[in-house]
Amino acid sequence: MSGIIDISNIIYSYIPVAIILVVALMMPPLTMFLVKSLSPRSKAAAKYDTYEAGSVPIGDARIQFNVEYYLYAIAFVLFDIEVLFLYPWAMIFQGHGITEIATVEMLVFIFVVLFGYVYLLKKEALKWQ
Amino acid sequence: MELPEILFNPLVRGIIGICLMSAIFLGAMAAVWFERKLSADIQQRYGPMRTGPHGLLQLVADAIKLFTKEDIIPKNADRLLFVAAPIMMMGSVFLVLVAIPFGAIIINGNTYPIAATEMDISILYIEAVSAISIIGIFMVAYSSNNKYSLLGAFRNFARMIGYEVPLGISIVSVAIMAGSLNIVEIAQAQHPLWFVFKQPIGFIVFFIALMADMGRLPFDQNESEEELIAGWITEYTGMRFGLGFFAEYIHLILGSMLVVLLFLGGWNLPAVLTSNTILGIILPTVFFLLKVILVMLFIIMLRWAVPRFRIDQVVDISWKKLLPLALLNLGWVIALGLLGV
Numbered sequence: 493m494s495g496i497i498d499i500s501n502i503i504y505s506y507i508p509v510a511i512i513l514v515v516a517l518m519m520p521p522l523t524m525f526l527v528k529s530l531s532p533r534s535k536a537a538a539k540y541d542t543y544e545a546g547s548v549p550i551g552d553a554r555i556q557f558n559v560e561y562y563l564y565a566i567a568f569v570l571f572d573i574e575v576l577f578l579y580p581w582a583m584i585f586q587g588h589g590i591t592e593i594a595t596v597e598m599l600v601f602i603f604v605v606l607f608g609y610v611y612l613l614k615k616e617a618l619k620w621q
Numbered sequence: 622m623e624l625p626e627i628l629f630n631p632l633v634r635g636i637i638g639i640c641l642m643s644a645i646f647l648g649a650m651a652a653v654w655f656e657r658k659l660s661a662d663i664q665q666r667y668g669p670m671r672t673g674p675h676g677l678l679q680l681v682a683d684a685i686k687l688f689t690k691e692d693i694i695p696k697n698a699d700r701l702l703f704v705a706a707p708i709m710m711m712g713s714v715f716l717v718l719v720a721i722p723f724g725a726i727i728i729n730g731n732t733y734p735i736a737a738t739e740m741d742i743s744i745l746y747i748e749a750v751s752a753i754s755i756i757g758i759f760m761v762a763y764s765s766n767n768k769y770s771l772l773g774a775f776r777n778f779a780r781m782i783g784y785e786v787p788l789g790i791s792i793v794s795v796a797i798m799a800g801s802l803n804i805v806e807i808a809q810a811q812h813p814l815w816f817v818f819k820q821p822i823g824f825i826v827f828f829i830a831l832m833a834d835m836g837r838l839p840f841d842q843n844e845s846e847e848e849l850i851a852g853w854i855t856e857y858t859g860m861r862f863g864l865g866f867f868a869e870y871i872h873l874i875l876g877s878m879l880v881v882l883l884f885l886g887g888w889n890l891p892a893v894l895t896s897n898t899i900l901g902i903i904l905p906t907v908f909f910l911l912k913v914i915l916v917m918l919f920i921i922m923l924r925w926a927v928p929r930f931r932i933d934q935v936v937d938i939s940w941k942k943l944l945p946l947a948l949l950n951l952g953w954v955i956a957l958g959l960l961g962v
Contacts, residue, residue, distance in 0.1 A: 506740070515715070
């Protein structure tokens with residue numbers, strides 16, 4: 493953990509990511525192409541119906557999210573961002589001579605978020621209905 | 622003996638990564654066989670027996686079957702999303718794979734991890750890209766236009782949203798203790814004492830959250846066969862189903878590796894054992910993979926030991942139990958750090 497960051501090293505470490513990503517994205521279409529050339533094909537209309545529960549489905553399945561999911565989603569965004577703020581602090585926790593002050597600041601932050609958490613609990617926002 | 626410079630070339634690392642991809646495919650096939658045999662054993666059945674010795678070739682037979690099955694896209698399905706969803710899921714698991722070391726080679730006390738790449742922030746990266754898989758699952762469910770799939774995906778959302786937070790906090794606790802976000806350095810930092818002994822609560826929180834993240838029983842509410850047919854993947858057949866299925870098993874293997882790397886000491890061995898060159902090349906990786914297999918064994922056995930939670934219980938466990946526990950563990954780690962332990 494030196495002060496100077498070598499940018500080229502960082503870029504180098506992501507080149508394999510790009511290579512794997514290309515291979516991973518190509519793999520399913522290639523597999524499906526192989527399947528297309530190997531598998532038999534027949535055109536029976538019933539085959540292309542939605543299976544669902546075995547009988548003919550009634551109505552469209554694409555419904556809106558129940559509103560209670562949004563409560564969880566908002567709480568999730570709140571806490572996930574809190575966790576993101578913890579990462580840089582975790583990095584400087586040891587060996588930078590600012591452990592105590594950084595910890596106090598972070599504890600204040602965590603307690604503020606905890607206050608919100610207790611509020612959510614008391615409001616029963618996290619109760620499944 | 623020094624490793625040749627060419628091994629650090631990014632293109633060569635990419636090729637190593639592709640080799641690891643094929644290795645994990647074989648590993649996933651082995652894991653499917655392993656799970657079927659073990660499940661059968663627990664239920665006092667034989668499991669696959671007829672294809673090869675103890676059904677070892679069953680997976681080859683399954684692969685041939687999947688390859689020769691017709692590719693069906695239901696006419697009510699959203700074709701674009703239906704085709705793109707397996708790509709999304711595969712992309713997510715392989716992006717995770719890039720950053721995870723599959724073991725290490727120790728030569729003259731220097732450790733060279735067997736990984737496609739080594740980043741400074743690999744653990745943050747892993748958390749970020751593994752979250753993509755939930756989009757793949759939702760694409761599967763939404764595109765198939767099936768009520769049960771969509772129900773499964775909704776439950777999946779509620780679950781993942783809850784468990785991502787305790788997972789993140791326990792990872793931060795590990796990062797504080799190791800002083801690094803690099804997964805290799807985290808594994809190295811556990812040299813004398815594994816993190817599972819230093820922060821047992823963190824381990825429990827991480828393990829439960831990871832089980833939920835992988836969608837393993839008792840946390841497979843997105844599938845729950847008894848109520849949702851096959852859950853989110855009902856409309857998928859043949860190889861398209863196979864791709865999603867394989868993505869899940871690769872996720873299982875990678876998750877077990879993550880447990881071993883973050884909490885169970887990775888490939889660390891007493892220095893005496895790795896001083897010899899040949900032993901140093903072989904032993905750490907073998908030791909690491911052995912631990913991974915043990916963790917997988919435990920996860921599979923848990924499947925038959927614990928009944929599935931209801932979705933409201935799942936959400937309650939994450940928000941009301943795991944989150945406070947994760948924060949408690951964070952406090953414990955801070956206290957240890959301030960005391961200089």
